[in-house]
Amino acid sequence: MVRIRGRIGDWPVDLTLELDAEDWAQLAQHVALAPTASTPAPELKADAGDALWQTALQLVRDAGQVEGPKLMAQLTALAGGEAAGKRLLVRLRHCAQIRMETGADAPIYHWQG
Structure with a gap:
């Protein structure tokens, strides 16, 4: 028996296959x-990580x-x-x-440079 549960959009899915x-x-x-060889995750180059960090700054x-949720959305996309x-x-x-600093609804990140 195989059971699949989850959501497709707004619709709940609960499917059982016997x-x-x-x-x-x-x-x-x-x-x-066929046996599959596990492929290691590609490693980020040091300069790629540094470029990402510099862009975040x-x-x-x-x-x-910037408010925390907005910053988080930008960083996730980045x-x-x-x-x-x-x-x-x-x-x-x-x-x-x-x-x-702690804001009324969310943390606020300030540049101090």
Whole structure:
């Protein structure tokens, strides 16, 4: 039995497939199981990481001050993913040129350069 749960847009999906041994055997005939070598994730070059960091600093420098959610959205787009964007945000939080203050609804990042 295979159960698939999740969402497609606003629609909830809960799908159960029941296969007997004959169905599994027939399915196995159509699926070629070849061993796959795991490919390592491409490593970022040091200069690519530095360029990304410099661009993140430039975002705050150009704005003068920016709210956390807006900055997070910009960093996510810049870095190509939410996890990488969060790493940049944490790095900005601890940067000497950035001062973070607690705003009414969200933190505000200020350029101190």
